[in-house]
Amino acid sequence: MLRELVLALKHWGDRLPRWLQRLSQRPSLLWNAGVGLIIGLSLLRWLLQR
Numbered sequence: 001m002l003r004e005l006v007l008a009l010k011h012w013g014d015r016l017p018r019w020l021q022r023l024s025q026r027p028s029l030l031w032n033a034g035v036g037l038i039i040g041l042s043l044l045r046w047l048l049q050r
Contacts, residue, residue, distance in 0.1 A: 002031060 002034065006030065
């Protein structure tokens with residue numbers, strides 16, 4: 001799924017908002033943000049269940 005997102009960002013690069021254009025130039029940043037979001041949400045879920 002992430003690969004398709006990166007390909008879509010490259011395909012629509014000139015018609016996207018500026019912040020999305022920057023993400024399309026750095027797929028590793030997008031990947032790291034996604035992993036960080038998953039970890040953060042997992043931690044929040046764990047904290048709320050305690």
